[in-house]
Amino acid sequence: MSSTATQPPLAMTHRQIMEALTGLLAAFFTAILSSTIVANALPTIMSDLKGTQTDFAWVITAALLANAATTPIWGKLADLYNKKLLVQLSIVVFVAGSVMAGLSATIPLLLTARVIQGVAMGGLTALAQAIIGSMIPPRDRGKYSGYMGAVMAVGTAGGPLLGGFIVDSPLGWRWTFFVCVPLAVVALILLQVTLKIQHVRRPAKIDWLGSILLTSGVSLLLIWVSFAGNPEYYDWWSWQSALMVGGGILLLALLVVVESRVAEPIIPLKIISERTTALAIWASVAVGVAMFGSSTFLGQYFQVARGATPTEAGLLTLPMIAGNLIGSVVSGLLISRTGKWKRYLVAGAVLLIGGLGLGGTMDHTTDLWKAGVFTAILGLGLGMLMQNLVLAVQNTVSARDIGTASASVAFFRSVGGAIGVSVLGAILGNRVQELAAQGFAAAGISAAGGSGAALNLADMPAPVRDIMRAAYGDATAEIFLIAAGTAVVALIAVLLITERPLRRTVDVQPAVRSAKAAQGPAGSGHEVRREDQRFESRQESPTAELTSAGK
Structure with a gap:
């Protein structure tokens, strides 16, 4: 019998895991916060930098797109290189992007900074999931994923609250970017002290061609959908649309060909074609639309349609924070206790559809307590879905593929978010213009056309301001209904997922x-x-x- 000294150490204790997660969760919180903290600051930023509704959407979309395009790359790097070093590199890149965003004086410069932030956020999101997957068996991962879900909940919905306070304070909107810098530095220090995971060097083969095709194809389609239908650019049915849609589809088709042939694909077709992973990906796209679309446009609804200050708009998002937090933590603890997870995915999808559907009944006169109930239901659904979809996928793949599989789910969730913000933003802008034109005509007011729906209503005459508020309120309800229709996809996908018992080991048991x-x-x-x-x-x-x- 072999000596005890040669035996590998036992699984990490709860205390060891929590110590290792301290810095990781701090970094993850910083990444999520940075993506949402600007939500309530955007109307002020757009007013200061002379931006339009299209610019508003792209400040969010640029970061999400960079996040989505680089998440699979970070996931593959996590399977090949030292995860701790990669997380620290992500934080350094994030700090650089945050400083640049805070110093931006023009919309193009701000968008560039948001792309840099998005690249770093892709790393932090993918690496956090991969590190958890490499330390904790799926049977015990529910409660730890619940902690991560709680961090995501507070960052996703709490960001707009903090952003609102900062915008209304003497610091101004630029500190919505600067405030993330000290948080990132603290996370960097904590990671160095607390995160201790062993790394085994493996040969590195990065699929750069696949990465370029992936980024180009997704970007082209999102750029098309953002500007199509705008009279200043091109119609939905035009040669520009045909060229961009055709080019995007061609690039993504080439991506599939490349990924089926390279040795280390950026998105392994074998992994994402597995039933559970494929269905989780479909659900994640819908969750991304709901999560980023709701948090982005909800703050705008409260400020523009209801006349709330940025701070008040942040406070009005508290019900969604509470719902998200409760849904994530409670479902995670129950999954760890019972080993059953599908029921929480189904319940989350139902609540998501219900919350978005109820949000679709809101207008510029809806009682604010009703809006709070609707968004709390939405938050519960998001909390029960986000991390548990990743858990379901991690339970089906071997430990060496956890980084790539987790990153794939996060990638498609970010793609869904980018699509949601971009498409819903374009629909919102066009619908506001239509409703405002109808309101002006009914009131006998002459209004000049513009390049996008105006976001600064403070200097408008009272009758014009009232018409614009009503237009924003009614248009916001429509995009919630569209998001609810998308959430039906998530429900269908999770109903079709086959529940497998959560294994108690880190890796799949060999035959x-x-x-x-x-x-x-x-x-x-x-x-x-x-x-x-x-x-x-x-x-x-x-x-x-x-x-x-x-x-």
Whole structure:
């Protein structure tokens, strides 16, 4: 029998895991906060930098698109290189983007800074999921994913609240970007002190061609949908639309061809074509539309349609924060206790549809307490869906593929968010113009056309301001209804997912184990059981798993 000294260490204790997660969750919180903190500041930013509704949407979309396009790259790097070093690199890039955004004096410069922030956010999101997946068995991962979901909940919905306070304070909107810098530095220090995971070097083969095709194809389609239908650019049915849509589809078709042939694909078709992963991806796209679309345009609704200050708009998002937090933490704890997860995905999808559908009944006169109830239901649905979709996927892949699989789900969620903000923003801008024109005509007011719906109503005459508020309120209801229709896709997808028991080991059990037990000599049952126990110990050890993954 081998010496005890040669045995790998046992699985990490709860205390060890929490210590390791401290800096990781701090970095993750900073990334999520940076993507949402500008939501309530955007009307002020657009007024200061002379932006339009299209610019408003693209300040969010630029970061989400960069996030989506780079998340699979970070995920693959997580499977190949030191995860701790990659997280720290992501934070450094994030700080650079945040400083640049805070110093921006023009919309193009701000968009460039948001792209840099998005690249870093892609890394932090993918690497956080990958590190959790490499340390914790799926059976126990529910509660830790719940902690991450809680952080995401507070960052996603709490960002607009903090952003509102900052905009109304003497600091001004630029500090919505600067405030993330010290948070990132603190996360960097915590990571250096607390995160201790073993790295085994593996040969690196990055699929750069696939990365370029992926980024180009997605970007082209999102740029098309953002400007199509705008009289200043091109119609939905035009040669420009045909060229951009055709080009985007062609690039993505080439991506599929490349990914089927390269040795280390950026999005492994074998992984994303697995039933659970494929269905989780469809659901994640719908969740992305709901999550980013609601948090982005909800703050605008409160400020523009209801006349709230940025601080008040942030406070009015508290019900969604509470719902998201409760849904994430409670479902995570219950999953760890019972091992059952599908029921929470189904319940989350139903609540998501219900919350968005109720949001579709709002207008510029809806009682604010009703809006709070509607957004709380929406938050519950988001909290029960986001992290548990990742958990379902991680339970079906081997530990060496966890980084790529987790990044793939996060990628498609970010794509959904980028599509949602871009498409819903374009629909909102066009619909506001239509409703405002109808309101002006009914009131006998002459109004000149513009390049986008105006976001600064303070200097408008009272009759014009009232018409614009009504137009924004009614148009916002329509985009919530569209998002609710998208959420139906999430419900269908999670209903079709087959629930598999959450395994208690970090990696998938190899078939050789059962074969060994079956072939054991007569009378050796005790020895086989001892071997099984040693096998369980090895599999529950993240160090052992990382070692085996590198061979």
